[in-house]
Amino acid sequence: MRALITDTEMADPDIERKLLEAAGFEVTVGHCKTEADVIACAQGMDALLVTYAPVTAAVFAACPSVRMISRHGIGVDSIDTDAALEHGVWVSNVPDYGYDEVPTHAISLLFSLLRHITFHDRQVRSGVWNFAQTGRIDRIADMTLGIVGLGRLGRFTMELCRPFFKHVAAFDPFLPDDKWPAGVEKCSLEEVFQKANAISLHLPLNADTRHIVNQQLLSCIPERGAYLVNTSRGGLTDLDAVLAALDSGRLRGVGLDVLPVEPPAPDHPILHHPRAIVTPHAAFYSTESVLDLRHKFAVNVVAWKREGVAPNAVVRGHVAATA
Numbered sequence: 001m002r003a004l005i006t007d008t009e010m011a012d013p014d015i016e017r018k019l020l021e022a023a024g025f026e027v028t029v030g031h032c033k034t035e036a037d038v039i040a041c042a043q044g045m046d047a048l049l050v051t052y053a054p055v056t057a058a059v060f061a062a063c064p065s066v067r068m069i070s071r072h073g074i075g076v077d078s079i080d081t082d083a084a085l086e087h088g089v090w091v092s093n094v095p096d097y098g099y100d101e102v103p104t105h106a107i108s109l110l111f112s113l114l115r116h117i118t119f120h121d122r123q124v125r126s127g128v129w130n131f132a133q134t135g136r137i138d139r140i141a142d143m144t145l146g147i148v149g150l151g152r153l154g155r156f157t158m159e160l161c162r163p164f165f166k167h168v169a170a171f172d173p174f175l176p177d178d179k180w181p182a183g184v185e186k187c188s189l190e191e192v193f194q195k196a197n198a199i200s201l202h203l204p205l206n207a208d209t210r211h212i213v214n215q216q217l218l219s220c221i222p223e224r225g226a227y228l229v230n231t232s233r234g235g236l237t238d239l240d241a242v243l244a245a246l247d248s249g250r251l252r253g254v255g256l257d258v259l260p261v262e263p264p265a266p267d268h269p270i271l272h273h274p275r276a277i278v279t280p281h282a283a284f285y286s287t288e289s290v291l292d293l294r295h296k297f298a299v300n301v302v303a304w305k306r307e308g309v310a311p312n313a314v315v316r317g318h319v320a321a322t323a
């Protein structure tokens, strides 16, 4: 069987290669960025291991040998899962890594915003030694924390942050009442934006959530303003609306680990906004989480070859004869 690592941030994906080769795969490493790159490299491949390369309906149509796709991470938004289902292709993700990294990154962004850390730092470096120069700073203990999405990462972020805040308001339309955390106010999305002083997004990107943070939602924030953190996917936010809300003061600051287009153009206004903190899609990253991720990313493919079904399947494909 043949496996293609479509794209990787590693100089040498040795962990993946060793696991795959030991299971009998012939491994190719590509540098695919576009749909056309994936189509060119994936001919004759049985399995694709994908980081950011787009796996579109056209890829499924043009590469009928592909029967399994493993995504390097939790989000599968770079893969057309409807087309995968239509073509009987398995799609797996790695749902159980970065449980510490993403929440602590979200919290770092949140507290940096609330305490104006990066803004102060910039001022000090430019020769201004004045704690009041960056504007109003409110007491966190009097604030309401807003969490959008109470899945594994949203919930852990909420639990870690909670002791610092007076109140927590959350939105999760899929969480049944008996699983709802005690003491957390169950709200609509609009209510979270009305009530919270600091909001963290923890949602997958799909057709229902694309641009969920738009001008209309941001207009729910009262005049006192709120802070917003996104460590999920850039496509959740309409970035023009976010910039307008920063300028109007409805958003007092934003911490974005993810952007609709990554990396952004160097002259993108979000990179030059004084009240924005931007990190390079780094929330998932630590030495330990990446080792765990890379191992599980490859093991999904190895297990699929051995058992004919893929673990952590987001899309169930055709069951193959076991090897």
Ligand SMILES: O=C(O)CC[C@@H](O)C(=O)O
Pocket: 051, 072, 073, 074, 075, 076, 098, 284
């Ligand atoms: O693969 C990456 O580089 C990041 C993965 C992360 O965004 C995820 O979806 O878990």
